[in-house]
Amino acid sequence: MTRIAVDAMGGDYAPGEIVKGAVWAAHDYNVPIELVGQVDKIQKILDEIAKKGIRSNRGGYFVKKIKVDLSKLDIKITQADEIIEMGEAPGVAIRKKKNASIVLAVNAVAKGSSDAVVAAGSTGAAMAASLFGLGRLRGIERPAIAATLPTMKEPVILIDAGANSSCTPEMLMQFATMGSTFVKSVYNRENPRIGVLNIGEEEEKGNQLVKDTYKHLKENTMGLKFIGNIEGKELFQGDVDVVVCEGFVGNVALKTIEGSSMMLFKLIQQEFRSDLISKIVGLLAKPFMKRIYKRINYEEFGGALLLGVKGITVISHGRSSSYAIKNAVRVAKEAVESGVNKKIAELIK
C-alpha cells in the first residue's frame, strides 16, 4: 500500500500543522504515513492529537473537530536531527546536512520505505534533495513544478511554476509532455489541451523562447494536442488543460494570482466591517464567500508536483495549514497510484 513520507519540520507552522495534516490524511484516506523529523517534538503533537483530536481550520475558518484513534492508523516516525532553514542555499544545505528532515524524507522514497514525499519547507531544498536523492527520469533534462490553478471550469496545470528560472524550448517541450501525462493519468482527461503562456495570441508574439516553443509544439509528433498561445486572462476560462512557461514567469504568475486574490478577499472583508449594516450583510454573505474561497483556495489543491524525478515529490505552500497538508498527502497518493512517472518515461524514451 502506498506510504507517504512527510517532512514534519518544513513549513511556517511546522511541526504542529504538518503532523496534524498528515494524521488527518491517514484518518481520511486510510493512507500509511512516515513522519520524518525530530521524534520528541512529533510525539508531543501526536499525544496532543490523541487527547484532543484535530481542530480543523480552512483558510482561517474553523471547520470542525476531528477525533482520531491513533492506534488504528499506520504512522511511522523516522528521526531526523537537522532542519534546512528557508534562507539556506539549497545545493549546499542538502550536501552539508545529510540528516536534514527533507533529505531523509526523500531517502525514504529512494530506499522504498515510502512512495512519495510531501514537503512544505524550502522549495529549493525539496527540489535539490529530490533531484539528488531520486535522480531524473530518463530523457528529462530538468524537473519542473506543476501547479494546479482553479478556473471557471476544471483546474489547469501551470508548468513550470518555479523550478527553472531560465529555460530552453526543448525543456518547455518536456514540460508539455510531463504536464499532459499528469493531467491524463491523475485527472483522467483524454487528449489534454496544451498552451504556451504568452503576451498575445498570434504565433509571432512574445520572446524568442515562446516563439521557438510554439513552433516545436505545433510540429510535435508525440501526439501532444497543442492549441496555441494562452494569455494570462484566458488562463482562468478553463479552455486549456496544461500551460507551459519558463519557471521565472510561472512563479511570478502564481504568486501574483495569490496576491491579487488575497487582496480581493481582504477588501471584501473590509467592506463588510465598515458599519453595522455592512456587518449584517457580511454575515449573510459569509456562507457564499466561504464556498467561493473553497473553490479558489490553494489549500484545496494541497501542493504542486515536482515532475521529472524518479519518485513523487509534492511541494506545499510554506504557509500550509493542516488542511493543506491533508490535501497534499491526497495529491501524493493519487500521483503514485496513477503511475504518472512510468507513463512519462514511456512517452519520452
Next chain:
Amino acid sequence: MTRIAVDAMGGDYAPGEIVKGAVWAAHDYNVPIELVGQVDKIQKILDEIAKKGIRSNRGGYFVKKIKVDLSKLDIKITQADEIIEMGEAPGVAIRKKKNASIVLAVNAVAKGSSDAVVAAGSTGAAMAASLFGLGRLRGIERPAIAATLPTMKEPVILIDAGANSSCTPEMLMQFATMGSTFVKSVYNRENPRIGVLNIGEEEEKGNQLVKDTYKHLKENTMGLKFIGNIEGKELFQGDVDVVVCEGFVGNVALKTIEGSSMMLFKLIQQEFRSDLISKIVGLLAKPFMKRIYKRINYEEFGGALLLGVKGITVISHGRSSSYAIKNAVRVAKEAVESGVNKKIAELIK
C-alpha cells in the same frame, strides 16, 4: 491649455464608446479634445450625444445619464482615412497607413496641435506610431509601458508592462528612473520606493537579468530609493511605489491579475444567483461589491502610460468603455501638466 488627441477608431467599442468617453472627459474636466478618425462616423455619435446625452456604464453597471451641451465644449475633429486593425504587424502598418487614425493622432502631438494621445486600439501600433512620430527621450534606449495597479494602500506602478519582450539591466534601470519620476510628478509621492519583480526576496534569486538589475539599483547614484526584490504576492500590499520588470513578465502578470480578478467576480455572481435566498443576499451585497469593483477595476485607472517618448501616449485597454476613456483622458491631462517628460530628461542626461 492642454488638448488631448483621442484615436476615435481604436478599441473594441470604437468609435461609439471612445467618442462618448472623450466628450465625457471634456465635460467633466473641461479639457479640449481632438478626435481623430472618420469624421462622418464621429459626427453621427456626437449628434446622438447632443440628443440623448451619455449613458454611463462602469464595469457593466449602469451609473447615470449625463447631459452634455456640446456647444460649450472645445472639441475638434481631424479626419483619418485609415484604421490599423488589431492583427496587423505594427511596424509595417504605421509605415503603410500614413493616414491611420493612430498615426494622425500621434502626429497631432508631434505638430503641437495636441499635447497627448489616448489610444485604445492595437498597443503595438500605438507604441510604434509614438516611437516613430515623437521619437525617444534623450538617454532612453527603449520606451516602456507603466501600468497602474490597485493595492491595499496606494496604487503601484508596474514598468514595463509589455512594450519590450526582452530587456537588459540597463533598460530596467531606465524604467526605474522613469517610473520613479512618474510617481513623483504625477502622484506627488516623495522618494518613491523601487522594487524588482522577482521570484524570491534574496539578492541571489531569479534569472540573470533581475540579479544584474538588483546590483545596478543597489549601487545607483541617481538617488533612486531601491528597496529590493518584490514577489508577486507582495505587489498588492502597497509597500512599494514602482516595480520594474521585463515586458514579457510584466504583461503576463498584468493579464493574469485581470483574469483571476474577473474569475473571482464571476464566481461571486454565480454564487449570488444559485437560488432565491442567494439572490436576496446578493442584492443586499451588491453595493459593497460595486465599491470593491470600483477599487480594483482597471477602468478607473484609464490606461497605461508609454514612458520614454517625446510626448504623452496613454494606452487604454482594448475593451475600454466610455468611462475608461474618460479616465484615460484625465491621466493624459495630469501627465502633461506634471511635466513628467521634462523631469525624466533632467534625471537621465
